Amino acid sequence: MTIVIDDTAVPPCATASEVYHDESLHSPRSRRDMSAHEWRAFVSLRAEAHRQCAGCPMLVDCLYRAVVEVDVSGFVACTTETDRARIRRELGIVVQQPQPTTLGMPRVGGGPVSHEAVMQMRQAHPKDTCQQLAERLGCSTSTVKRHLRRARLGVVEAAPKVAAAKAPPSVDDVLECFDRLESSQVA
Numbered sequence: 001m002t003i004v005i006d007d008t009a010v011p012p013c014a015t016a017s018e019v020y021h022d023e024s025l026h027s028p029r030s031r032r033d034m035s036a037h038e039w040r041a042f043v044s045l046r047a048e049a050h051r052q053c054a055g056c057p058m059l060v061d062c063l064y065r066a067v068v069e070v071d072v073s074g075f076v077a078c079t080t081e082t083d084r085a086r087i088r089r090e091l092g093i094v095v096q097q098p099q100p101t102t103l104g105m106p107r108v109g110g111g112p113v114s115h116e117a118v119m120q121m122r123q124a125h126p127k128d129t130c131q132q133l134a135e136r137l138g139c140s141t142s143t144v145k146r147h148l149r150r151a152r153l154g155v156v157e158a159a160p161k162v163a164a165a166k167a168p169p170s171v172d173d174v175l176e177c178f179d180r181l182e183s184s185q186v187a
């Protein structure tokens, strides 16, 4: 049997993982804490991720899911975590956390893993090294370390809130908020 791989179905975040897994996109420091050189490098990296997402055929679906359905970390669908939180505030919604599966937490598109996904995987494979966990999750070792450090330091994750029983926003609602983001003009 011949297996034909359709490259067009692979999102850029899966093929440009060095961009999406860069620690600075997951935990951006404030402009004040960066030198001019670091800031330029960060802006350039963010613009590159933005360009990749902007050309992704899954962008609209990925953005909708990352805003309305699953709260993931990192840069996803041309947005930072702060951008997505802003859109949710505008829409007046809170995100219901996904139910874990035996394989861990589901992911949005090919984007970054959530804190819950890392902790689920750690629980399922307590003897794995960070590198092995990263391979299982398809993310960088530094991302795994960052989430484990957050757990060790007792950074309390906001308890998942049950979304209000109102109709979810439409795709157009989300896109309108997205268009108003300053960062949506980056690329």
Ligand code: SF4
Binding pocket: 011, 012, 013, 014, 052, 053, 054, 056, 057, 058, 059, 062, 063, 075, 076, 077, 078, 108, 109, 110, 111
């Ligand atoms: S994060 Fe979403 S929009 Fe960006 S490349 Fe991946 S699947 Fe596409």
